[in-house]
Amino acid sequence: MTAAMGSPYAQREIKNKKRDVFEDILEERRQSSDLRYAMKCYSPVIYRNLVPCKPSVLKTMVLHSDQLQYVIKQISLESGETCDVIQDQAAEILDEMGQNLNLAAIRMFALTLSKIFKTLFQKVCVNEEGIQRLAQAIHEHPVVLLPSHRSYIDFLMMSYVLYTYDLALPVIAAGMDFMSMKIVGELLRMSGAFFMRRTFRGNKLYWAVFAEYVKTMLRNGYAPVEFFVEGQRSRTCKTINPKFGLLSVIMEPFFKGEVFDTYLVPISISYERVLEESLYAYELLGVPKPKESTSGLLKARKILSENFGSIHVFFGKPMSLRSLASGKLNRSQYNLIPRYLSQKPSEDIQRFISDVAYKVELHQIANMVLSPGALIAAILLQNFPSLSYNVLVDKTMWLKELTEAFGGYLEWPDNMSASKVVRSSLDLHSNITKLIDGEVFLFDNNTNGVLTEELVFSRGVSVLMCAAYRNQMVNIYARPALVVLAMKMAQSSKSEDVYKMFDFLRNLFSKEFIFFPGFEKKDFEEGCFLLSKCDVIQGNPHEMVLMEKGSSTTVFLLKMFHPFFEGYQLAFRHLVEDMTRKWTEKQYISTVRSFVTQCIIDGTTTCYEALSSDIQKNALASFVHLGLLKVNKLEGQITFTVNETNIEDFAGKLGLQVPTKKLPVARL
Amino acid sequence: MATAEGNPMSDSSQRRLRVLLGHLKPRAAQATSTSEHKAPASPSIPRKRQELLKWNGWGYNDSKFTFNKKGQAEFTGKRYKLSGMVLPSLREWMEKTFGASLDQKTTSRASLNASDAPPAILNEGFIQDIKAMGIPFSHDVEDRVFRAHGHCLHEMFTLREGMFKRIPDIIVWPQCHEDVVRIVDLACKHNVCIIPFGGGTSVSNALECPEDEKRTIVSLDTSQMNRILWIDEKNLTAHVESGITGQDLERQLGESGYCTGHEPDSMEFSTLGGWVATRASGMKKNIYGNIEDLVVHLKVVTPKGVVEKSCQGPRMSTGPDIYHFIMGSEGTLGVVTEVTIKIRPLPEYQKYGSVVFPNFEQGVACLREVAKQRCAPASIRLMDNAQFQFGHALKPQVASIFTSFLDGLKKFYITKFKGFDPNRLCVATLLFEGDREKVLQHEKQVYDIAAKFGGLAAGEDNGQRGYMLTFVIAYLRDLGMDYYVIGESFETSVPWDRVLDLCRNVKERIVRECKERGVQFPPLSTCRVTQTYDAGACVYFYFAFNYRGISDPVHVYEEIEFAAREEILANGGSLSHHHGVGKLRKQWLKDSISDVGIGMLRSVKNFVDPNNIFGNRNLL
């Protein structure tokens, strides 16, 4: 089977590919004047067909565009408001979100960020080849920058890097919550951010203004447009399944022939230590997140005294939308309706957008740089509460090899002994791990045998923080691990049965990990290939067996993915406890958390990760996807109920039994 | 009634002829007389076409671009205004635009080698019957090869360097409608294949013989059916045989003070029947209409019999218009033999004009506005910057009105044009027709609109030159081919709001495709808007590149043309505005007119021509 979109992620290919070289951009900043840097001559490469214009002109263009004018008329007809009133509202919306690129602000920004980044981070490494490719791309066609999203630092960092390399600053579709940070918000705006409300579903005018704004910037090649395919910061450091709304907006000018091409640039920003790490853990455990506000960020002052290790920013190869679409799309479907009317995307367009979105994310994943901390985290999670330092060093080196064999992109310090590397990584993460008398602890085990809810919670925090680092590489492992898991669970060792089970698991975890849609077979083959390469499995077209030689790998993989599996099992168990119940997502998340907490206290599980609302949400979505849950919409409220018809079959596949006493009598 | 040169003519028709036919061949004094009692006006193009026309290129034998001993380009002959002139800038333009060099030359085969041609498949029964009827015919190899092609690039390339796999086996020259009826009857009787041949200017592979056609292929050359049968001044119509060429039709009507006003750029050679068969479009359609607007009555010989309507009513509601099955049928249903066509009195006054715009976008906006106000002159065309620059390359040495656009502009407007970027500006050429007063009024109206879009009037000469270029540009391709430069033009029609996007994307697609296919120099990729309509425009592209270092240039060329057409379709353009589908664009017809649409055409074909006598396999 040939890949429908080229091969989005053959890990084996990535492994053999020569990697770009990273350059630390802070190094120069530490040696020369920040002020001079901020005041440097800044004349970025621009789009070759750019007709330069001021932000205000851009806004006028948006307001007078056929698209927006049409929507305004429509709303006027529907609401009875005059067009003028709605036009004014549109102008207001535009002002609210509008960026206001201003060179002085940029310089100010550059200066401040230099100072901040130098205190926070040891290094900011950038692949310069990627920068060169990007510069070329910006010159040729409108560009969309698509970074991974792990932290608020992401878009500060993006603008900072681009400024450093004398590239056009992007206009950024950023979440509105940032705007309430007064000074920072305004600064961001002046350095190119524009804001969108988090929720404007149903607000036709808002969406129209926003979409037209983005498209106008693209059509004119005004500046690179930047947004996050994941839609939000991933609290788990695991790539979130893509959102399609913005992607479809930025593709439309190409679909409609308004631009010749558009480049999409996947960018991977990897953090050795994430600024928001503990906030995320609390959030996942249901403690409401503080509103982003300037004071909030300033409180983060204390953060400035800490060390957050290195950052790697990898600019992927610009993907030409035209090349991606070549032979897959019939753009003449847009010929019959005036282009100012928005058209519901046809099925092939939708599939295309989704494919591109996944492709972008898979590129992000492949170019994500892993630090030793990720390996250590994975090992610690399988050995909590503690293991000996020496064993940890050995296992880390073992895992390094395996990760590389699986195509992981590791940055390993040169000329440093293994022990030193592990040691310095433990230091960096000393808020999560403790090294006491040659033992490394994830959390202290001094419970006097009594587990309280508080204790479960605080352990949960440690586990989830740690899990976030393991999660950085979980997508690299997903394919081979699910193959191993499938072999363990399948009815027989027949390849066919194993594949069936793999397919089930892949489907089950489709919200958890990133799989290219429709590539079940390929994913399976990829997993098998990596495993047999590492002597973990042996197989022929008919039968697959695990090899003795690879048993430690097998065990490792199973343990690595066990928390997810068990998390879903627990979710299932909780759901079928009372099958008549209607749940909202919120209710469900909170009751399942109590349920898991209770299980931990009872000692029936040690799966702290199952406390994470992320796993629970994904499980819920997956169960809906698999038909286990029914979705009911009543007066705008969405509730879920168990769909009993599939229960037993499903339970069997999860290795569980449906508690018979709970089955309604009618079914007996 | 044959008008020898120098015959006294009315003032207006003389002026008309000067303007209109200035570039055309003067009447051949001793035209090849076929001693036909039926042909009072002997046609400009003889039966033995090769005596007058190139067998391996465009146009007249005596007219071509060459480089003289000094390495300067020259246009030979006496037929055109450009004839006999030296064009000093052309060489540099070719070198700069294409990276061509005078040292890198390819030469065509000097003459046709009869033994290269595929042997004729002759249906003896058919030939006997034709002979018996006294209809002139030939199976001379030169005659056959000459009718085996139109003027697509690959056809020219084949003539220069190779040979067609299949060519007509026999040529017949009917003299009138009845001859055609008899020929078609015989064809049905003997099951031979007929391909109608008009002027041979097709640019859609329409004339190419299907390689696997096993039957005798008869090329039915309409050139001897070239009489104007009557002129009806009350209704302003003329009844004309279909084989008449554009130049003969206009000249002969002109003698009576009339014209059809239908002037496709190929009018020297293309025929009335060819126009009907391809749904042709003339430069001055804004006043006179396209062929479908001009046709009042048609007579068509099909295997099922003759199709025609019973009256000449100007409009009818009698079900779908059967003439619309014929117009655009591309020789697949039968032979158009006689056409009643609208005529107009020769215009009293003609005036050229031109407008310079700061950029193409403004130019298009202006044309759109002109169309909106429905005040388009007889012709209005907008060239992009590359074509504007190309105008410069055809600047003759002698100082005359033939100074280049650039010079012309500089001379008149050097101060005014200060703000214009010579690498972005573009030119619209205009042609006004009518009575003098109205023309001047009309002119003012158009220039006023132009001014709103930053357009500045740039003189009559620039306008006239622009139109002249379209007649010589076809000759230029032959010159290019001598120096590794191949090229072609193609066209489309597109709604107004997509004109700019389509132009930009198609041009860019061409550039990109060339690069990807290893073309070493950036290609010439240029366009102009040649017609305006209420709801859109016709856009015409020129595309040429230097193929040195490419082993299969024609294939590469065709791939790029294919890509360009895909781009056009993806951008809301039509499959063709006037060149037709032929065999070149067949593959897209289904998507263009839907499966049901194809079925409708097919069922007409099946009814009219169940044995596929008209087997050129165009369209379907």
Ligand SMILES: Cc1cc2nc3c(=O)[nH]c(=O)nc-3n(C[C@H](O)[C@H](O)[C@H](O)COP(=O)(O)OP(=O)(O)OC[C@H]3O[C@@H](n4cnc5c(N)ncnc54)[C@H](O)[C@@H]3O)c2cc1C
């Ligand atoms: C330099 C150049 C400029 C051109 N400019 C224009 C232009 O401005 N506008 C435009 O519309 N086209 C233009 N064309 C295209 C071409 O001239 C037209 O398609 C023209 O109508 C073809 O006429 P023809 O007599 O040469 O037909 P041919 O090329 O001989 O034949 C074309 C097709 O029509 C069929 N056919 C011809 N005569 C008859 C008949 N009597 N009955 C039935 N079928 C027949 C043939 O079988 C064939 O399929 C141009 C071509 C060239 C090379």
